[in-house]
Amino acid sequence: MLAGKSYQKPLQGWPAVEDLYVFISVARHEGFGRAALELGQSPSYISKRIAILEKQLDTRLFLRSNRAIRLTPEGEKALEGALQVLHEMDGFLQNFQQWRGELSGELTVGCSFGFGQEYLSSAISAFIHQHPRLNIKLMLSDREFDLLQSGTDIEICVGDDLNPAYIARKLIANRRILCASADYLSRAGTPQSLDDLIHHSCLMINERGNSFGNWALTDGSQQVLCRLNSHYASNSGKVILNWALHSHGIALRSAWDVAPYLASGQLVQLLPEWYQEANIWAVYTQRASESQRIKAFIDFLAGYFNQQSLPPKGDRL
Numbered sequence: 455m456l457a458g459k460s461y462q463k464p465l466q467g468w469p470a471v472e473d474l475y476v477f478i479s480v481a482r483h484e485g486f487g488r489a490a491l492e493l494g495q496s497p498s499y500i501s502k503r504i505a506i507l508e509k510q511l512d513t514r515l516f517l518r519s520n521r522a523i524r525l526t527p528e529g530e531k532a533l534e535g536a537l538q539v540l541h542e543m544d545g546f547l548q549n550f551q552q553w554r555g556e557l558s559g560e561l562t563v564g565c566s567f568g569f570g571q572e573y574l575s576s577a578i579s580a581f582i583h584q585h586p587r588l589n590i591k592l593m594l595s596d597r598e599f600d601l602l603q604s605g606t607d608i609e610i611c612v613g614d615d616l617n618p619a620y621i622a623r624k625l626i627a628n629r630r631i632l633c634a635s636a637d638y639l640s641r642a643g644t645p646q647s648l649d650d651l652i653h654h655s656c657l658m659i660n661e662r663g664n665s666f667g668n669w670a671l672t673d674g675s676q677q678v679l680c681r682l683n684s685h686y687a688s689n690s691g692k693v694i695l696n697w698a699l700h701s702h703g704i705a706l707r708s709a710w711d712v713a714p715y716l717a718s719g720q721l722v723q724l725l726p727e728w729y730q731e732a733n734i735w736a737v738y739t740q741r742a743s744e745s746q747r748i749k750a751f752i753d754f755l756a757g758y759f760n761q762q763s764l765p766p767k768g769d770r771l
Contacts, residue, residue, distance in 0.1 A: 486523075
C-alpha cells in the first residue's frame with residue numbers, strides 16, 4: 455500500500471534510468487557512435503539499450519539509414535517525456551541529498567581552453583574535495599557551447615559578449631589590457647594614443663565568433679572601435695600571448711592571463727586608461743537554475759575566485 459492506494463508495477467516494467475540517458479544522448483548526437491563516446495560505452499552497448507527501450511515502449515524511436523538516424527514522431531514524444539522524467543528524478547535526488555547535506559549526480563561544465571586549464575581546473579579540484587559524490591565532467595573548447603544541444607549544464611565564460619537566451623551571473627571582474635614586450639617597444643616605439651595603434655603590429659585573435667580586425671576599447675566613459683594593422687593572427691589566445699612574449703607585436707589579453715608576465719617585466723602594459731571588459735561569468739539555462747548542485751557550484755566558484763584574488767592582488771585592473 456502507498457498513500458492509501460494499491461501499488462501495481464506496470465506489466466512491461468519501467469524503463470531503466472540509464473536507458474533514458476542513452477536515448478537522450480543518441481537523440482542529441484543523432485548517432486550511436488558519438489553517444490557512445492559521450493557515455494564512455496561501446497556502440498554495440500548503445501544499440502542494445504535502445505533496442506531494449508524500444509521493446510519496453512513497444513514503439514520504434516529512430517529511423518535509421520546508412521548516413522544518419524533521426525527520431526520518429528513517437529521518438530519525439532518519448533524524448534519529451536524522457537527529459538521530463540529525468541528532470542523530476544534529478545529534483546527528487548537533489549531534495550533528498552540536500553536534506554542529508556550531500557550533493558551527487560552529474561555536472562557537466564564547459565569553458566575555454568586557456569581559462570579552463572589555468573584556473574577553472576584547480577577550482578573544480580577544490581570543489582571535488584568538498585563534494586566527492588558528484589560526477590563532474592569539464593569540457594574545454596574555444597567554441598561557444600550550445601547548452602541545450604550539447605548537454606552542458608553550465609559554461610564559465612570570459613568576456614561580456616553573452617547569449618541573451620541564457621542566465622548569467624558574474625563571478626569576478628576582469629579586463630583585457632594592451633601589452634607588449636620591452637624589446638618590441640624599443641624597436642617599434644611606444645604608442646601614446648589609440649591612433650598610434652594603426653602603425654603597430656597588433657596580434658589578433660579570432661575565437662568564439664569575436665569580430666576580427668579591430669579592438670573595441672573603453673576608458674570607462676566612452677567606447678572606441680580601433681582600426682588595426684595586423685600581420686599575425688591566431689584562433690588561440692595562448693599563441694597570441696607567446697608571440698607577444700617573443701616581441702612580435704601588441705596583444706590584447708585578459709589581466710589574469712598576463713599578470714605574471716607584467717610582474718616579471720616580460721610584458722609592459724600600454725595605454726592603461728584603455729581596456730576591454732572581460733568579466734568571468736557563469737552561464738546556464740532556466741532549467742539549470744533550479745538545480746541545487748549547479749547553484750552550489752556557482753556559489754563556490756564566486757567565493758573561490760575572489761578568495762584566490764583572480765588576477766593576483768596588485769595586478770587586478
